[in-house]
Amino acid sequence: MISNSRRIVLPGDLLSTNPRTAGYGTFVENGKVYAKILGLMDKSETMVKVIPLKGRYIPSPGDVVIGVIREVVSNGWNVDINSPYSAFLSLTEVEIKGRKPNDSLDLDDSIIAKVIGIDPKMKVSLTMKDKVCRPIRFGRIVAINPTRVPRVIGKKGSMIKLLKGELGIQIIVGQNGLIWLSGDRKRVDIAEEAIYIIEREAHTEGLTDRITEFIKSRKEGKENE
Amino acid sequence: MSEFKSSEEIKLIVDGKRIDGRDFNELRKIKIEAGVLKRADGSCYLEMGRNRVVAAVYGPREVHPRHLQDPSNAVIRYRYNMAPFSVEERKRPGPDRRSVEISKVSREAYEPVIMKELFPRSGIDIFVEVLQADAGTRTACINAATVALVDAGIPMKGLITSVAIAKVDGVLVVDPVKEEDNYGEADIPFAFLIRNGRIESIALLQMDGRVTVEELKKATKMAKEAVLKIYELQREAIMKKYRTEDIEE
Numbered sequence: 001m002i003s004n005s006r007r008i009v010l011p012g013d014l015l016s017t018n019p020r021t022a023g024y025g026t027f028v029e030n031g032k033v034y035a036k037i038l039g040l041m042d043k044s045e046t047m048v049k050v051i052p053l054k055g056r057y058i059p060s061p062g063d064v065v066i067g068v069i070r071e072v073v074s075n076g077w078n079v080d081i082n083s084p085y086s087a088f089l090s091l092t093e094v095e096i097k098g099r100k101p102n103d104s105l106d107l108d109d110s111i112i113a114k115v116i117g118i119d120p121k122m123k124v125s126l127t128m129k130d131k132v133c134r135p136i137r138f139g140r141i142v143a144i145n146p147t148r149v150p151r152v153i154g155k156k157g158s159m160i161k162l163l164k165g166e167l168g169i170q171i172i173v174g175q176n177g178l179i180w181l182s183g184d185r186k187r188v189d190i191a192e193e194a195i196y197i198i199e200r201e202a203h204t205e206g207l208t209d210r211i212t213e214f215i216k217s218r219k220e221g222k223e224n225e
Numbered sequence: 226m227s228e229f230k231s232s233e234e235i236k237l238i239v240d241g242k243r244i245d246g247r248d249f250n251e252l253r254k255i256k257i258e259a260g261v262l263k264r265a266d267g268s269c270y271l272e273m274g275r276n277r278v279v280a281a282v283y284g285p286r287e288v289h290p291r292h293l294q295d296p297s298n299a300v301i302r303y304r305y306n307m308a309p310f311s312v313e314e315r316k317r318p319g320p321d322r323r324s325v326e327i328s329k330v331s332r333e334a335y336e337p338v339i340m341k342e343l344f345p346r347s348g349i350d351i352f353v354e355v356l357q358a359d360a361g362t363r364t365a366c367i368n369a370a371t372v373a374l375v376d377a378g379i380p381m382k383g384l385i386t387s388v389a390i391a392k393v394d395g396v397l398v399v400d401p402v403k404e405e406d407n408y409g410e411a412d413i414p415f416a417f418l419i420r421n422g423r424i425e426s427i428a429l430l431q432m433d434g435r436v437t438v439e440e441l442k443k444a445t446k447m448a449k450e451a452v453l454k455i456y457e458l459q460r461e462a463i464m465k466k467y468r469t470e471d472i473e474e
Contacts, residue, residue, distance in 0.1 A: 008467055010375055010460055012383030012420035027340070027382065034420065036340060036380040038463065053467065054267065054378030056285055058344075084285040084347035121296070122346045147378065203467060 006042060008203075009035040009050060016048045025050030040203055053203055057083040057146035057176040059124045063115045064132055066141060066174035069107055077105055079113070079126060082146070082176045087124035089113060094128045110136040112172055112180060132172060139170070139182030142192050144199040146177035151202040152195060159198065159208060163191050166215045190218045235408050237393040244405065249398045252388070252451055257369070257462035259376045267377025269462070271369035274402060275359035280369035281352045282377040288348035299341035300348040303332035305366055307355040327363045334367065334387075334416050334428035340380040349379060360406035361389040364414050367429070372459050376466070383420035384459060385428050388451045389413060390444040392436055397444050399451045411436045415448040419456050424449055 009015065015026060016033040026049060027036045035041070039050040059065070059081065067087060071078035076090040089111070096104050105111065113126040113133050127133070144152065153160050153173055164171055169183030169191055179195060181188045194211055201207055237244050247253070253274030262268035265281040288294045305327040309318045320328075332351075339349065351374065353366040364387035371385045391401035393409035406412050411434030418425045427445075436444065 008464055010384065010463060011381035014421040025380075027380075029382075034382070036382065037378055038375045039378075052378055054376065056266070056378075084287060084344060086287065 006040045006203075006205075008039070008053075009041045010038055011036055013041075015041060015043065015050075021046060021048045023047045023049030025052060051203075052147040054145065055147050057081070059083055059085060059087070059115045059118055059176075061115055061117045063175035064112065064130075064172070065115060065126075065176040066110060066112055066136070066172070066178035066180055067126070067176075069105055069109045069111065072102060072105075072107060079111065081124065081126075082143070082178060083124070085118070085122045085124050087113075087115070087126050089126040089128065093126065105135060110141060110180075112136060112174065136180060139180055140188055140192065142179045142181060142195050144177050144179065144195060146175070148199045148202040149173060149175055149177055151207065152179065152198050154208060159211065162208065162212060163194060163215070166212070166219070167191055190215060193218070235404070237405055237408060238396060243393075243398060243402075245402055247398075249396060250447055250450065252400045252454060253402070255455065255458050257372060257458055259372050259462045259466045265373070265377070267373040267375070267379070269369045269372035269376060271365055271372070273361065273365040273368070273400070275357060276355070276362055276365040277357040278362065278365050278369050279354045279356060280366065280373040282349065282370070282373040282379065283352075284349035284377070284379070285344040285347035286350070288346070293348070294346045297342065297345050299339070299344040299346075301332055301336055301339060301341060301351070302348060303328050303335065303351045303353075303370070305331060305353050305355070305363065307358060307362070311355045311358045311362075327366075330429055330431065331363060331367055331370070334385055335370070335374075338381050338383060338385055338418055338428065339374070340382065343380055349374075358403075360401050360403040360412075361414065363387070364389050364400075364416070367416050368455055368459060372462055375459075375463055383418045383425060384456060385416050386419055386452045386456045386459060387414065387416035387429065388448050388455060390415065390448050392434065392440065392444075397436075397440060397447060399447055410434050413441070413444050413448075415445070415452070417449065417452050419452070422453070422456070424452070 013035045019028045022028050022033045025037045026033050035050045039052045065081045067079035067081040069077045070080045079087040081087045114130045116125045116127050118124050167187040172180045256272040258270045261270045267282040269280045305324050309316050355362045367387040390413045391409045392411040393405045413432045416429035418428050
């Protein structure tokens with residue numbers, strides 16, 4: 001249910017008359033704060049922001065993303081990261097252990113990488129030199145709307161901890177809306193369904209409790225089969 | 226147009242009512258549904274009387290061909306197209322003079338409203354398809370495109386809402402049907418930028434035929450009243466999509 005503090009707002013809706021409180025998803029005109037996107041209003045004493053319900057992924061430095069190699073070039077790889085901007089992974093950002101570059105990463109390989117930065121030409125650069133980064137050779141990738149990613153992670157990672165703990169599988173969430181799941185197939189099935197529920201109901205409250213219940217009931221169901 | 230058929234032959238207004246029984250300031254029945262297409266980022270199906278249109282929005286996404294990219298803004302592309310079966314006599318498929326013009330003016334209505342500076346080098350594509358036409362398709366398409374843009378999560382300064390005013394048998398009427406458009410004296414489509422329930426500016430104004438200055442002023446006033454009703458319906462359509470998602474579980 002949507003409580004009054006979190007109502008749905010549309011572009012152009014007046015949120016506040018104090019321009020100093022303007023946060024994400026808002027714009028200020030003539031000293032008034034308006035929403036610029038469709039989303040849920042999150043208003044507090046000091047800040048008013050709009051939590052988006054729809055939209056594309058815009059890369060920012062430090063984000064972990066899941067991408068697919070689209071092109072192999074002489075000094076690296078062009079990667080599709082499910083965003084309006086394509087990304088480039090330089091050869092120097094990959095640890096290659098005595099192999100040819102193409103053997104380590106080839107066309108259509110999926111990778112988990114980290115965004116280093118975006119240059120003024122909106123070219124995104126990636127790195128693989130991080131402990132979460134790796135090529136994906138097994139498991140499953142689930143795609144959701146990037147704006148719902150914070151809900152899948154939960155407050156301080158509570159939702160993701162719940163999924164990992166209850167099901168005992170590996171999960172890596174890309175900020176671009178792609179999620180890698182790996183582990184027992186039946187448990188991954190449950191996790192996948194749970195993620196779709198989270199995506200669909202991201203704008204509602206009490207989601208963590210409902211997911212706990214869902215996983216419990218599905219786990220019992222699977223064992224009785 | 227009206228030169229060949231005198232208004233005596235076809236009476237468009239009888240006993241103070243219009244040809245389809247509406248009052249002068251009464252809109253046709255409007256039905257709006259948001260998020261009808263699975264593969265589009267945002268979409269909308271809209272019925273306005275016997276007009277039926279579908280709008281789809283894709284983006285922001287990479288622009289192809291590359292040379293169209295703008296290093297400081299997103300490129301907005303608007304395509305208005307009529308299906309061959311949308312009118313009584315089969316229309317030759319593909320863009321023609323008329324649809325290219327409508328695409329251009331509609332795109333120009335959106336350009337100051339969409340915050341394109343947030344997505345440099347990307348593109349936002351808006352496609353509207355007329356499935357069934359009964360006068361005022363450009364206004365119906367603009368109304369549908371607005372809902373689709375909001376549904377796609379595109380940042381905007383407000384909503385664009387559109388309605389046409391026509392002069393038939395010497396009176397101004399809101400939202401004309403085909404007969405009124407064909408045999409009337411003037412047709413004036415309007416589009417307004419609405420922010421927080423208030424009309425901020427005119428985004429589009431065209432005119433076919435002749436009216437006096439006073440009539441144009443009156444038409445603007447009528448359009449403003451009508452447009453606020455449509456604005457509420459547009460909002461309702463988007464809200465409904467997220468409300469039903471609540472009930473699902």
